[in-house]
Amino acid sequence: MSDKVYAISKVVGTSKKSIEDAIDNAISTASKSINNLDWFEVKETRGYIDNNKVAYYQVSLELGFRYEK
Amino acid sequence: MSDKVYAISKVVGTSKKSIEDAIDNAISTASKSINNLDWFEVKETRGYIDNNKVAYYQVSLELGFRYEK
Amino acid sequence: MSDKVYAISKVVGTSKKSIEDAIDNAISTASKSINNLDWFEVKETRGYIDNNKVAYYQVSLELGFRYEK
Amino acid sequence: MSDKVYAISKVVGTSKKSIEDAIDNAISTASKSINNLDWFEVKETRGYIDNNKVAYYQVSLELGFRYEK
Amino acid sequence: MSDKVYAISKVVGTSKKSIEDAIDNAISTASKSINNLDWFEVKETRGYIDNNKVAYYQVSLELGFRYEK
Amino acid sequence: MSDKVYAISKVVGTSKKSIEDAIDNAISTASKSINNLDWFEVKETRGYIDNNKVAYYQVSLELGFRYEK
Amino acid sequence: MSDKVYAISKVVGTSKKSIEDAIDNAISTASKSINNLDWFEVKETRGYIDNNKVAYYQVSLELGFRYEK
Amino acid sequence: MSDKVYAISKVVGTSKKSIEDAIDNAISTASKSINNLDWFEVKETRGYIDNNKVAYYQVSLELGFRYEK
Amino acid sequence: MSDKVYAISKVVGTSKKSIEDAIDNAISTASKSINNLDWFEVKETRGYIDNNKVAYYQVSLELGFRYEK
Amino acid sequence: MSDKVYAISKVVGTSKKSIEDAIDNAISTASKSINNLDWFEVKETRGYIDNNKVAYYQVSLELGFRYEK
Amino acid sequence: MSDKVYAISKVVGTSKKSIEDAIDNAISTASKSINNLDWFEVKETRGYIDNNKVAYYQVSLELGFRYEK
Amino acid sequence: MSDKVYAISKVVGTSKKSIEDAIDNAISTASKSINNLDWFEVKETRGYIDNNKVAYYQVSLELGFRYEK
Numbered sequence: 001m002s003d004k005v006y007a008i009s010k011v012v013g014t015s016k017k018s019i020e021d022a023i024d025n026a027i028s029t030a031s032k033s034i035n036n037l038d039w040f041e042v043k044e045t046r047g048y049i050d051n052n053k054v055a056y057y058q059v060s061l062e063l064g065f066r067y068e069k
Numbered sequence: 070m071s072d073k074v075y076a077i078s079k080v081v082g083t084s085k086k087s088i089e090d091a092i093d094n095a096i097s098t099a100s101k102s103i104n105n106l107d108w109f110e111v112k113e114t115r116g117y118i119d120n121n122k123v124a125y126y127q128v129s130l131e132l133g134f135r136y137e138k
Numbered sequence: 139m140s141d142k143v144y145a146i147s148k149v150v151g152t153s154k155k156s157i158e159d160a161i162d163n164a165i166s167t168a169s170k171s172i173n174n175l176d177w178f179e180v181k182e183t184r185g186y187i188d189n190n191k192v193a194y195y196q197v198s199l200e201l202g203f204r205y206e207k
Numbered sequence: 208m209s210d211k212v213y214a215i216s217k218v219v220g221t222s223k224k225s226i227e228d229a230i231d232n233a234i235s236t237a238s239k240s241i242n243n244l245d246w247f248e249v250k251e252t253r254g255y256i257d258n259n260k261v262a263y264y265q266v267s268l269e270l271g272f273r274y275e276k
Numbered sequence: 277m278s279d280k281v282y283a284i285s286k287v288v289g290t291s292k293k294s295i296e297d298a299i300d301n302a303i304s305t306a307s308k309s310i311n312n313l314d315w316f317e318v319k320e321t322r323g324y325i326d327n328n329k330v331a332y333y334q335v336s337l338e339l340g341f342r343y344e345k
Numbered sequence: 346m347s348d349k350v351y352a353i354s355k356v357v358g359t360s361k362k363s364i365e366d367a368i369d370n371a372i373s374t375a376s377k378s379i380n381n382l383d384w385f386e387v388k389e390t391r392g393y394i395d396n397n398k399v400a401y402y403q404v405s406l407e408l409g410f411r412y413e414k
Numbered sequence: 415m416s417d418k419v420y421a422i423s424k425v426v427g428t429s430k431k432s433i434e435d436a437i438d439n440a441i442s443t444a445s446k447s448i449n450n451l452d453w454f455e456v457k458e459t460r461g462y463i464d465n466n467k468v469a470y471y472q473v474s475l476e477l478g479f480r481y482e483k
Numbered sequence: 484m485s486d487k488v489y490a491i492s493k494v495v496g497t498s499k500k501s502i503e504d505a506i507d508n509a510i511s512t513a514s515k516s517i518n519n520l521d522w523f524e525v526k527e528t529r530g531y532i533d534n535n536k537v538a539y540y541q542v543s544l545e546l547g548f549r550y551e552k
Numbered sequence: 553m554s555d556k557v558y559a560i561s562k563v564v565g566t567s568k569k570s571i572e573d574a575i576d577n578a579i580s581t582a583s584k585s586i587n588n589l590d591w592f593e594v595k596e597t598r599g600y601i602d603n604n605k606v607a608y609y610q611v612s613l614e615l616g617f618r619y620e621k
Numbered sequence: 622m623s624d625k626v627y628a629i630s631k632v633v634g635t636s637k638k639s640i641e642d643a644i645d646n647a648i649s650t651a652s653k654s655i656n657n658l659d660w661f662e663v664k665e666t667r668g669y670i671d672n673n674k675v676a677y678y679q680v681s682l683e684l685g686f687r688y689e690k
Numbered sequence: 691m692s693d694k695v696y697a698i699s700k701v702v703g704t705s706k707k708s709i710e711d712a713i714d715n716a717i718s719t720a721s722k723s724i725n726n727l728d729w730f731e732v733k734e735t736r737g738y739i740d741n742n743k744v745a746y747y748q749v750s751l752e753l754g755f756r757y758e759k
Numbered sequence: 760m761s762d763k764v765y766a767i768s769k770v771v772g773t774s775k776k777s778i779e780d781a782i783d784n785a786i787s788t789a790s791k792s793i794n795n796l797d798w799f800e801v802k803e804t805r806g807y808i809d810n811n812k813v814a815y816y817q818v819s820l821e822l823g824f825r826y827e828k
Contacts, residue, residue, distance in 0.1 A: 005443035008424035008474065010284035012340065018089050020156050023185070023192060029281035029343050031190035042183040045111040047092075052100035054092060060284065063187075064426065067443050074236035077217035077267065079353035081409065087158050098350035098412050114180040116161075118201075121169035123161060123178075129353065133219065136236050143512035146493035146543065148560035150616065167557035167619050198560065202495065205512050212374035215355035215405065225296050227639050230668075230675060238673035249666040252318040254299075259307035261299060271357065274374050286422035288478065294641050305419035305481050321663040323644075325684075328652035330644060336422065363710050365501050368530075368537060376535035387528040390732040392713070397721035399713060432572050434777055437806075437813060445811035456804040459594040461575075466583035468575060477808075488581035491562035491612065503708055506737075506744060514742035525735040547564065550581050570779050597801040599782070601822075604790035606782060626788035629769035629819065631698035633754065650695035650757050681698065685771065688788050700767035702823065719764035719826050750767065
């Protein structure tokens with residue numbers, strides 16, 4: 001598996017429901033323009049508050065994917 | 070929206086259920102003494118273990134809010 | 139409670155379901171070889187992607203436990 | 208000057224003009240509710256973009272001040 | 277505003293005049309190839325020195341922008 | 346003990362004698378305005394030098410305390 | 415040389431031979447889709463182990479390059 | 484002295500008296516199960532507060548030791 | 553491959569020859585007491601100097617391995 | 622340009638006017654005792670507050686310069 | 691007090707007795723070659739272990755001092 | 760060996776060949792003006808790219824050395 005090269009893109013997914021759902025949204029949207037998504041790493045977890053409740057989560061991710069040949 | 074000033078308070082929410090629930094508890098309790106809560110950022114996620122299970126999550130947050138005039 | 143000494147082990151739990159489930163798996167497996175588990179701290183949250191969905195979460199934890207006498 | 212105790216508050220100043228102006232706004236607003244402001248430290252410099260220009264700077268600061276006796 | 281997804285690009289702007297001007301140059305140039313620029317965060321501030329004066333500032337930024345549909 | 350919420354304040358204690366004495370001074374002074382102090386974490390240890398000796402230590406701490414109900 | 419703008423991409427090169435070779439592979443592959451590569455910075459050095467030997471090195475790099483006009 | 488291999492364990496020592504005493508307690512307890520302890524590095528200094536005084540210090544250390552042959 | 557649990561050990565390999573050789577020495581020695589070594593991550597690269605030359609490299613690694621059942 | 626060796630010195634410039642002016646002051650003063658100054662990197666931006674205004678900025682820099690032969 | 695320029699040197703003090711004594715030794719020795727020492731900041735606290743006791747503390751400090759005119 | 764005091768200088772070595780060679784060049788050049796070099800720690804590994812190949816490595820090091828008496 002060696003000598004492959006990967007690129008890493010940083011994206012931010014949001015969700016009203018959960019941290020996991022924000023990750024899913026980020027990956028799902030990114031997959032429309034990036035092929036071969038392979039792994040992710042959570043870099044920051046934030047969110048906005050409205051009326052004293054979480055309005056939505058914002059999870060920033062690094063996404064790793066294999067370079068197309 | 071410029072020239073506003075915000076303050077940031079650090080709080081720790083706990084929950085037996087989930088990381089999201091610990092965030093909710095922190096925001097709900099903080100909102101009793103802080104008005105205009107606007108955003109949060111997760112800084113650390115910890116927890117205590119009892120009988121080889123998670124007893125409760127402890128999530129430390131920075132909470133941003135607008136200064137009252 | 140003072141003058142006790144604790145050790146810290148680093149483990150990585152995985153789960154197809156959620157971040158909390160990956161933490162549970164890490165603690166449950168570690169508890170088979172470590173007694174007196176007391177606390178955890180999440181250090182990194184990653185995961186693998188398969189077919190544009192999260193295949194599984196990988197959550198690395200520090201686990202604190204009391205030294206046996 | 209020793210044995211004094213200081214507190215540190217975190218605030219975010221904003222400005223359309225410059226990073227220095229955002230710092231001034233943060234200090235000016237905080238000084239209405241905090242006495243004895245003594246020093247600051249810039250922790251993050253961010254901003255919002257509108258129409259491909261900086262709409263305003265957001266500078267987060269730690270503000271140090273002496274405890275009132 | 278939830279469930280939106282953002283991407284983050286890292287750029288370095290330079291300027292002979294000021295840190296703010298280097299930020300402006302980075303945003304202005306990036307906007308030619310990226311639509312919907314929304315926020316920036318300063319990651320590093322450096323520069324080159326010539327004849328014992330600042331020759332130019334180099335400010336590295338993360339730029340956030342909404343994914344096109 | 347779960348579902349409790351804690352707040353964290355940052356303070357700087359100073360002392361001519363020792364790091365531990367600076368921590369004591371910070372906690373003692375903070376306790377006059379904060380109830381239920383529960384834990385601390387040392388964030389930075391600095392000091393001023395006078396006549397080639399330590400004039401006083403400055404220890405910055407995060408102080409955790411339970412929210413009053 | 416001022417007022418130029420650079421972009422930074424993050425890539426991961428792999429190699430069975432050495433850290434330097436993994437850097438070369440990353441740059442060589444990235445150069446097929448990025449012109450004007452100018453500098454790199456090593457961010458992480460990892461690798462996989464097979465049969466108690468390094469199977470391959472994984473070196474993540476930030477690559478800086480000049481924006482095309 | 485080259486080509487030796489060392490392992491690093493993380494432990495937390497506690498003490499009612501001082502930071503140095505917490506370090507001593509950690510090393511003394513760890514030495515009952517680890518031979519050849521060689522160096523330490525302080526990673527975090529925390530503590531618990533009781534009745535507005537330090538109840539005990541908690542000092543987390545990395546302990547380096549030579550692998551037994 | 554999900555729901556597996558991994559442990560992480562920190563070791564320091566040394567070598568007179570190269571950084572890669574210090575990594576090899578660390579893995580080779582650790583493999584005598586740890587089964588199923590899977591990955592490594594370089595955390596620090598240091599070394600000792602003797603007579604104005606590198607006497608030996610010291611590379612500290614985190615080693616990941618699967619828990620035995 | 623390879624095989625050159627550079628040294629890095631850390632300095633703190635101060636200014637009543639601006640962050641850029643504090644950088645200029647640091648470089649100008651350092652250039653009296655250091656030749657061949659080549660680059661700088663801002664490490665911390667702080668300042669003192671007097672009468673609820675910025676009294677002066679303190680900008681700590683790393684300064685890179687070529688070793689004299 | 692503005693427009694002054696300071697330099698920062700990094701030193702490591704050692705002591706068999708305490709962390710504070712290691713700081714004193716560093717400052718005392720540095721003061722023989724550096725005038726106008728003004729402040730210090732502890733960056734790392736380490737030490738060597740001999741016979742399961744602390745042989746000596748190693749405290750690395752940044753020392754700030756005013757540039758001579 | 761206690762109560763000795765060390766100083767730390769930061770240097771950047773460059774090499775067309777390898778990371779290790781850049782470290783050697785830094786130490787060799789620094790040793791012309793610094794006696795008693797004792798250890799190094801790699802802080803950053805960067806480099807310049809020319810014609811899609813590594814033109815030279817730049818390795819920044821902290822160099823520790825004993826104070827002359």
